[in-house]
Amino acid sequence: MKGTHLGEFEELVLLTIASLVSGAYSVAICDELSKHADRTVRLGVVHAVLNRLEEKGLVKSELGEASAIRGGKRKRFYFLTGAGKSSVVRAKEIRDQLWQKIPNLHLKRI
């Protein structure tokens, strides 16, 4: 279970990678998350999560082209692996199932 378990932030990062399609590298992920989640996301945290996800085999990465703006350093782009895709899908399913169990009435009362 531990290997496939997704933390909340991990899930967000995975989704961001998926949403950025082929432009998902650390800084972009960071910016995107900051925009959507409405909180400051630190680069170091993103890196740590990316590293962890890669260890879990949920994402894979490859180096892109060098660009002047990064001082000649190449970007590392991230993609979801099959396992990554299935784990976000599964996470969504779990949520959906739970959502469906909540009666509308109840929800409104909350």
Added chain:
Amino acid sequence: MNKKETNHPPKWATRLLASYCRPELLEDLQGDLNEFFERNLKARGKFIARLIYIIDVLKFLRSYTIQKPAFTNPFNRRPMLASYIKTSARVIRRNKLFSAINIVGLAVSMSVGLLIIAVVSDLSSYDNTLKNRERIYRVVTTAATADQPPMKLASTSWKAGVLIRQSIPGVESITILRRGFGGDARIDGNTVPVTGFYADEGFLDVFSFPLAKGSATTALREPHSVVLTQSTAKKLFGEADPMGKVLRFDTVNYMVTGVLEDIPKFSHLQFEILVSLSSIDLNKSTSDDQYMDWTNVYSNYVYVLLSKNSDLAAFSAALSRLDGRENAALPNRKIFLSAQPIRSIPAGAHMANDSGIVMPAAVLYILAGLALIILLSACFNYTNLSIARSLKRSREVGIRKVMGAQRGQVIGQFITESVILALLSLGFAFCIFLLLRGLFFSVDQRLQNIFSLDLSPGLVINFVLFAIGVGLVAGFLPALFYSKIKAVQVLKDASTIKVFRHISLRKTLVVIQYTFSLIFITATILGYQQYKGFLRFDLGFTTTNVLNIDMQDNKDEVFVKELARLPAVQMISRSSIISSLGSTYGTTVKYQDPPDSVGVDENIVDENYLPLHQYTFLAGRNFTPRPKDAPETEVIVNERLIRRFNIGHGNPEKAIGKVISMDDKRLTIIGVLKDFHYGTMESEIDPAILRYSAEPGGYVNVKITSDNLPATMVAIETLWKQIDKVHPLDARFYSDQIEHAYRWLSVMVEVVGLFALLAICISSLGLFGMVIYTMEKRVKEISIRKVLGAGEGVLVFLLSKSFLVLLLISALIALPVTWLFFEKVLLSKVAYHQPIQLGELFIGLFIVAGIAFVMIGVQTLKIVRANPAKVLKNE
């Protein structure tokens, strides 16, 4: 763009990131940081951007970014090590001369290091057979008076021991020892001299010397009981059981209550016999020897065994409280106690009255310092020669690098080489060490009692570690130098590497080596001259052919009469001590003004003493013989004494007949002697007096004129046997005794001389190597010069010039330094010494320069004589 150039992130932070970050993550991280930096630069300015960059670099320091230390698979490393070793063996074999020079140099210098390691290892194994070695402390004393520098004593007062036992907690057991027990033990007509200590019953609790017989708790309790060591027991009783037997010393009987196994060689306490401390009758104290006085700190030793849960600090504090209490009652003296761990005794500070064997730590430090200089000198050689060879070897390094060797691996290669070379040297060094060991023991007989210098596994391991250490030190600079070489540059043109940048470094090393060599050899020569000077010095009396016989407490009357019958004996006198050897007897003398008393040296002699030694009278006459029991009335003094008291206004003639007083006696001056050396050359001549006694006791001085000295000695020995069957004859010629008194100096000269020899060897080897490699590099140049018509003499001068300049610089440093050291430091402490001759200063320089000339000359001539056609054709 320009602006962007200046606004870069802090470099050190970038480097820091690179230093800790895993290589596979590094690029990405750097890129991200750069991107953020650019962004921040625009948005918030340079300072904030740099700050954030630094913070981010620090924040990236996480477990997943940090490089794991490169513990590469050992199976990967082993082939590399094998390759290092193989290559090293090849290099050593290919450059036979280079290797030989280094091996010999390192071996010579390491041998001294080995000796010092062995010495230190012996010293540190002292007393390690004792069970509680770490908890045993000796109570030592510092005695201070108002007008004299404080004196450190290994002994302390009996009272201190008693007080510690009574009042200081945390002491598991304590023992009081008193020295001075010894003499002739008599058992049924058999007489054997033995020496030892008085010891109380705590002794065997503190020191866990195993008992072969008897009980540790009771053996030393009763008065007049003795404990023997096994070999002493054998000497006294043979194979019989000694327990309960009776020994007789003088008039007192002692009973054997225990037998100790023999005391190990490495025990700082050495004794043959222990006598129960209770044997001393405290009531029988003589006037100058109150056993229980707090100030009587000269004859007793106190050892304590601290209990496991008390510590030295608490004990020391208790000691200082104790001495504070006792000192309060003393008017003008202070006696302080302190605790000395017994493991620090054998190589401790010098203290008077030491209870056991001591090798002063200062001597060890000096020897180790000298050895270090020699060793560094040999390491310089290695560095020098290795870098000098860089033309040949840098290409190899270049190729290694092209093949993918990293810097660490190049360093590994060179360090392995030097370590292997050092280990090879260890073999030779060990052989030299064995020679040195013999030499070491021959310096002083007593050293054999202190050291064994035997090999033990631990010592061998230390030797090997030492060799490896030497290898690392020697190989460090060359390894660093070669590892910095850039492959591309070297392979394109080897001559472009900046060997020449290091030339001043190498020259400095050579100068340092030669400076030390010159200092050592000049010091040896000056020291030897001083030593000879001391022996030749006019003492104010003659010592030629005077044989001094130690009477060893025998009556001399019969012996003297018998001696006088020998044809070779010209004259016989008797004296209480032998002067000029360093030991003194002193007393206090007063003249007219009673409070003005002066400490003087004294010697008690008979009427023949002064004529026999040909003392010079300035005025007055010799003693007239007087019967034994007649009251003492006459005294002969030296010039210094009448000047000190201004007797007769310092005029010897007028001093005759004046009366001085001492010990309630009033003595008339009957003669004044020209000043003579009662002490050694180190001290000023003091006021001295000679007193008469028909039986001075102590020594018999015999003036001998003999063609057949051995026969005379045999005759004297036969006579001696008649009066003393137990003790061997102790007869020595005065001049030999004086030589012995300055033995410390000749030992120093020998030691420094040895180091000089080693230093010269090593620096010569180094210079030799340097010359060879320089010549090899310049062969072509020389050939061209020859072809163009240069003469041999000019060429030799040209080639050797630079080396001679180095030698000259060394001489300019070394000679003044040595001269100043002798003039201002050493000889200023010696009252009477020979002036330093300018010639002596230069002898060493000539020797060293001579060796250097020969080496340089031979090498340069070889190159110069080579056929230029052959040399030039080769290319």
